[in-house]
Each structure stands twice: as C-alpha cells, then as structure tokens.
Amino acid sequence: xxxxxxxxxxxxxxxxxxxxxxxxxxxxxxxxxxxxxxxxxxxxxxxxxxxxxxxxxxxxxxxxxxxxxxxxxxxxxxxxxxxxxxxxxxxxxxxxxxxxx
Numbered sequence: 001x002x003x004x005x006x007x008x009x010x011x012x013x014x015x016x017x018x019x020x021x022x023x024x025x026x027x028x029x030x031x032x033x034x035x036x037x038x039x040x041x042x043x044x045x046x047x048x049x050x051x052x053x054x055x056x057x058x059x060x061x062x063x064x065x066x067x068x069x070x071x072x073x074x075x076x077x078x079x080x081x082x083x084x085x086x087x088x089x090x091x092x093x094x095x096x097x098x099x100x101x
Contacts, residue, residue, distance in 0.1 A: 007031055022092060028082075029089040032062040 011031065015024045035058060042054035059065045066078045 025085055025089050025092060028062060028085050035059060035061050035064075 011024075011027055014027045018024075038054050038058050039060040042051045042058075045051060059068060062082060063079065066075060066082060070078055
C-alpha cells in the first residue's frame with residue numbers, strides 16, 4: 001500500500017504545481033490508465049513473480065483505491081466524483097480532438 005500513498009502525494013504535488021483543474025483531471029485519468037495497464041499485465045503474463053508483485057503492491061484502478069479506503073456514503077460520493085472527473089476528461093479529450101487550427 002506504500003505505492004498508493006506515493007501516488008496520492010504526487011497527485012497533490014501536481015495539483016499544487018500546475019494549479020489548474022484540467023491538470024488534476026488529466027493526472028487522475030493518467031493514474032487510472034496506468035493502474036489498469038498494470039492490472040492487465042499482471043493477469044495476462046505467465047510470470048508468477050511479476051504478477052504477484054503487481055497484485056500485492058498496486059491497486060487495480062483509482063476506483064479500487066476508493067473501494068479500499070472508504071465505505072458507505074463516502075464511497076458513493078467519491079465514486080460519483082470520479083465518474084464526473086471521467087466525464088470532464090472525456091470532454092477535454094473530445095475538445096482537443098475536434099479543435100480546429
């Protein structure tokens with residue numbers, strides 16, 4: 001679980017450094033995609049030591065982090081905030097994709 005704390009601290013630093021909401025949204029999406037790639041690697045590689053290491057020290061996603069550390073109404077609120085962040089991320093990506101030069 002030390003990796004989770006490092007990720008949270010780095011996220012806090014990123015928000016303090018960049019001071020823009022969009023940078024926070026991109027950071028959360030980047031962390032979630034990274035964790036999901038690690039989970040995919042852990043489940044699809046036949047190397048037991050690597051799979052065990054990834055499954056032991058890394059959560060499967062940001063959603064999984066919320067599930068581990070919260071419960072009840074806080075979990076529901078954080079999950080909905082995460083869904084809203086993903087919608088904002090989709091908006092930012094679509095705006096960038098369709099932006100005309």
